[in-house]
Amino acid sequence: MRYYKLGETPAYYITAWYNLLSGKWEFGKVHATETTVEGVTVELTINGRHANYEMKLSGFDLDYKTNKVYGVVLTTADGSEYGLRHMANIWHGTKLGLNADDPYFASIIGKTITQITFYAADGVYVLPVSVAL
DSSP states (O other): OOOOOOSSOOSEEEEEEEETTTTEEEEEEEEEOEEEOOSOEEEEEESOSSSSEEEEEESOOOOTTTSOEEEEEEEETTSOEEEEOBTTTEETTTEEEEOTTSGGGGGGTTOEEEEEEEEETTEEEEEEEEEEO
16 A cells, blocks of 8 residues: 655545455545536437447537546436446547446436536536436
8 A cells, every 4th residue: 555645635535444344445435626517418329339328428628638537427316326437438538438238337227317427637527417328
């Protein structure tokens, strides 16, 4: 395990600790100042070129070449959260996709995505949306 002393608080962070009783690492909630981006629209393509469900976002101008995207989380109306992976689910920063045959995403099919959260180098962006899969 390594740690680094920081001179400033990062844009966001997560706390982690080792639970001696369970012998496992545990993680807390993300500590972040979130920026809500209203007016984002999602163009959903079914059976797209890269995935069964592809989402192209408009109204969210994130320059992924200068502002690295570290992760994206989809939140559904029932509160379930699904993390997306680079290359498999995230392309060009704001193009997202998932495959129905991936066991991780099996339970999201038929649900409505109500929020897309981007974890980028300069902060956390929350996009309220409504996308029925």
